[in-house]
Amino acid sequence: MIRRLPALLARTGIYWLLLLLLVLASAAIPEFRTPANLANVLTQSAPLAVLAVGQTLVITAGLIDLSVGQLAGLVVVLVCALADGSSAAAVPVVALALLLAAAVGALNGVLSNRLRIDPLILTFGMLSVLQGVIFVWTDRSIGRAPPELLWLANERLLGVPVSLVLVAAVALACGAILRRSRLGLHLAALGGSEESARRVGVPTARVRLAVFTLSGLSAGLAGILIAGRLGTGYPMAGAGYELDAIVAVVLGGTALAGGRGSIAGTLAAVLVLGIVSNALNLLQISAFVQMVAKGLIVIAAILANQPRARTRVVAA
Amino acid sequence: MEAELNQPLLEARGLGKSFGGTVALDGVDFAAFAGEVHAIAGANGAGKSTLMNIIGGVFPPSAGTLHLAGAPALFDSPRAARAAGVSVVYQELAVLPLLTVAENVHLGRSGGFSRRRLVAETEALCREWGLPLDPRAVAGELSIAGQQLIEIARALAGTTRVLVLDEPTSVLSLGERDRLFAIIAELKRRGLLVLYVTHRLEEIFAIGDRVTVLRNGRKVATLDVSATSQAELVRLMIGHDVRERFDLPPVPSAPRRIEIEGETPRGKVRLTLNSGEIVGLAGLVGSGRTRLARAIAAVDREWPMTVRIDGKPLRLRSTGDAIRHGIVYLTEDRKRDGLFRPLSIVVNASAASLGRFSRWGLLAPKPEREATEAVLRRLRLVARSLHAPVSELSGGNQQKVLFGRALLCAPRLLVCDEPTRGVDVGAKDEIYEILMDLAADGVAILLVSSETKELLALSHRLLVMRDGRIVREIVGRTDEHAVLMAATGAA
Missing domain, CATH: 3.40.50.300 (P-loop containing nucleotide triphosphate hydrolases)
Structure with missing residues (x-):
């Protein structure tokens, strides 16, 4: 038991970090601990949370999906341009956007299976394609989000942000997939060793297709939330989200090489990133200094998170 | 039944x-x-x-x-x-x-x-x-x-x-x-x-x-x-009833002795090689031949080994240390851990001895090329140009490039793991000649091979491994049957 303590601390490190940041920020910044601001942190974090939860599945399977940020961006532009503020169009447009996002994800899966391209390169290519499509369509903000999405992304119901309900639903669904479904077991197997997985009869191609499709779907949902937050179809809306999502997944304790994933850890890491940025905003620290701070925190947290991996390298 | x-x-x-x-x-x-x-x-x-x-x-x-x-x-x-x-x-x-x-x-x-x-x-x-x-x-x-x-x-x-x-x-x-x-x-x-x-x-x-x-x-x-x-x-x-007998040549007299001692999970191993001697290491797949060979040359350190040359223990903490002491390992898997496939023949051959051809970290290309050319000529390498990518070569010529790399390190002990794997018959004979020439020049050679006949034809002495241990030493008159009996534990 004692021997496992360092491992246990490493596994739960992100929760301690979250707690520490909450205490520090609450003590140092009076505005931070107001209910309105705390709710604000949650709504601001919601799109990243949805993306990162999806990416947790992808990384657990030993894959990576860099196209999710631009896919979310495409959904933002699509939804705002097509609905253009109309309530009547909200449901069909959202349905269409989610379908498109899932289809792009499935396309990633099919290409990865058929062409056997490294997913890093494949999805980077897809990132570029999607970015290009957005800019061919428009180089400035177009359309308006329907009021339902504004409500979804920004309002509170009995004090609880509505977007939090969506995040919780996505997290519970992905948690159930990871922990309670055969697909989850297959994901972990594929991430652990593709060769072993294949030998024991895991249908690896189907698993890859499923996980990329789910990833696309989560990007679509994140796009819906971003559209609601921005209110308009801004072509750069999704830029950079893919890297933040990967950082959150790894901070949350999911092995970057695959084989083991934690949805709760990912959510905690998203909150850590959200609190840091919110607290620095409240302290009126410039966005550029915030970038430096975020980078340093990420590096420090990753180091603290994998003591065992480091000793292994030294011993080898 | x-x-x-x-x-x-x-x-x-x-x-x-x-x-x-x-x-x-x-x-x-x-x-x-x-x-x-x-x-x-x-x-x-x-x-x-x-x-x-x-x-x-x-x-x-x-x-x-x-x-x-x-x-x-x-x-x-x-x-x-x-x-x-x-x-x-x-x-x-x-x-x-x-x-x-x-x-x-x-x-x-x-x-x-x-x-x-x-x-x-x-x-x-x-x-x-x-x-x-x-x-x-x-x-x-x-x-x-x-x-x-x-x-x-x-x-x-x-x-x-x-x-x-x-x-x-x-x-x-x-x-x-x-x-x-x-x-x-x-x-x-x-x-x-x-x-x-x-x-x-x-x-x-x-x-x-x-x-x-x-x-x-x-x-x-x-x-x-x-x-x-x-x-x-x-x-x-x-397969054959008719027993082909081999007379292993007498072990050459020893100006230099290389003693190796180590620990495997199954117990201690000890072996001694004289300079100029070819010692064959026989054994079935999984018997630990390759692991022993790699351990001796400090390629892996899973099985700790002590190597003494003329009684003086060497400090081998890396493959680089081993090479500096003249202990050179020739891999069984050229593609995976032997060659730099897209690079030129010269670069591949001189890769382990760049220290000889550089001063203050800068390479002197002319001596590098000349020394490499001389060695590869001696090995009768066939190539359209020494600057062509090594991947163009046939298996036998690729193996010669690796031999060239080893020779440029001035080896005292050459550990050869399956030197004729994936090599055509003609090149095999040439490699046998290279091994015998090297032995004649006083290099001690530890030869690992799955082909018992090859071991019998080249070695002065045979060591048979089983389950991570050396179970038999064979000198003098012997045949394939005796080797396989020892390797399978049948005798």
């Missing part, structure tokens, strides 16, 4: 497989029945692995068919084989270390899923078959023997009728081996067919009912184990 009255459970008809130009399996017929332990025996390269991979659905045969209970069995994937009831436990275990035992056992099955049921089912399975496994344990924390049990449990969890075990005891202690044998006996009693692939003859006699012997990709015979002997099996594995 009464089972022979029934239909065979697994039958191969004219099974063949070739990879590129090499024929790995050629027209193999055999039949095996439910409720028997059927051993597949053969020397290195006899086609055991190829046969097993076809049965397990890893790749399809290029000729012939496989039948399961009379129906043609075309497995296009391991999944298909498993679904049909054929499970293979490979030497390289397919266990996912981060998952629990229960999760590992039920991987790859389809149907409903609940973690609690998974654990309950695994518990019941282990109780039923007497497998000492905790379903909740994390697989990576189990011993190799425990992980092997996971694979067996996985096979038993499905509807397995044929269980193929590939050298299952190579990683087990004696106690673990007895437990495995007890489980195999139980599987047999309940009507499974166990295909037991091995080159450990004593195990065939311990648990086998019948044995099929392969040699050079062909089936030689299927025998009742009770009606044969280890000596007969060895004879069938080698």
Whole structure:
């Protein structure tokens, strides 16, 4: 038991970090601990949370999906341009956007299976394609989000942000997939060793297709939330989200090489990133200094998170 | 045997497989029945692995068919084989270390899923078959023997009728081996067919009912184990009755002695080489030849070794240290850890001795090229240009480039692992000449080879390895039979 303590601390490190940041920020910044601001942190974090939860599945399977940020961006532009503020169009447009996002994800899966391209390169290519499509369509903000999405992304119901309900639903669904479904077991197997997985009869191609499709779907949902937050179809809306999502997944304790994933850890890491940025905003620290701070925190947290991996390298 | 009255459970008809130009399996017929332990025996390269991979659905045969209970069995994937009831436990275990035992056992099955049921089912399975496994344990924390049990449990969890075990005891202690044998006996009693692939003859006699012997990709015979002997099996594995005798030349007198001492999991190893001597290291796949060779040259440090030259111990903490002391390892796998394939011949040859050709970190290209050219000329390398990518060369010439790399290091001890693998006949003879020339120049050579004939033709002395230990030293008059008997533990 004692021997496992360092491992246990490493596994739960992100929760301690979250707690520490909450205490520090609450003590140092009076505005931070107001209910309105705390709710604000949650709504601001919601799109990243949805993306990162999806990416947790992808990384657990030993894959990576860099196209999710631009896919979310495409959904933002699509939804705002097509609905253009109309309530009547909200449901069909959202349905269409989610379908498109899932289809792009499935396309990633099919290409990865058929062409056997490294997913890093494949999805980077897809990132570029999607970015290009957005800019061919428009180089400035177009359309308006329907009021339902504004409500979804920004309002509170009995004090609880509505977007939090969506995040919780996505997290519970992905948690159930990871922990309670055969697909989850297959994901972990594929991430652990593709060769072993294949030998024991895991249908690896189907698993890859499923996980990329789910990833696309989560990007679509994140796009819906971003559209609601921005209110308009801004072509750069999704830029950079893919890297933040990967950082959150790894901070949350999911092995970057695959084989083991934690949805709760990912959510905690998203909150850590959200609190840091919110607290620095409240302290009126410039966005550029915030970038430096975020980078340093990420590096420090990753180091603290994998003591065992480091000793292994030294011993080898 | 009464089972022979029934239909065979697994039958191969004219099974063949070739990879590129090499024929790995050629027209193999055999039949095996439910409720028997059927051993597949053969020397290195006899086609055991190829046969097993076809049965397990890893790749399809290029000729012939496989039948399961009379129906043609075309497995296009391991999944298909498993679904049909054929499970293979490979030497390289397919266990996912981060998952629990229960999760590992039920991987790859389809149907409903609940973690609690998974654990309950695994518990019941282990109780039923007497497998000492905790379903909740994390697989990576189990011993190799425990992980092997996971694979067996996985096979038993499905509807397995044929269980193929590939050298299952190579990683087990004696106690673990007895437990495995007890489980195999139980599987047999309940009507499974166990295909037991091995080159450990004593195990065939311990648990086998019948044995099929392969040699050079062909089936030689299927025998009742009770009606044969280890000596007969060895004879069938080698193939010729007529014994070709070899007289190993006398060991040259020794201006320099290289003493090697080390620790393997199975005990101590000690060997001594004289300068100018070629010592052959024989043994079956998995006997630890390569691991010993790599340990001596400090390529791996899993087995710690002490090397003394003329009584002076060397401090070898890296391959670089070893090279500086003139101990050079020539890999068995040129592509993986030998060549820099896109780079030029010169760069490949001089890679290990750049210190000689540089001053203050800057390379002097002219001396590098001239020295390399001289060495490669001596090795009679055939290439259109020394600046051409090394990947253009034939296998034999690639091997010469690696020899050139070793020679540029001024070796005192050359550890050669399978120096003629993937090399055509003409180049083989040239490599033999190179080895003999080097020995004549006073280099001590430790030669690892799966080809017993090659060892007999070149060595002054033979060391035979088995289970990570050197079990015999052979000098003077001997033959292939004696070497294989020692390597399989038959004598």
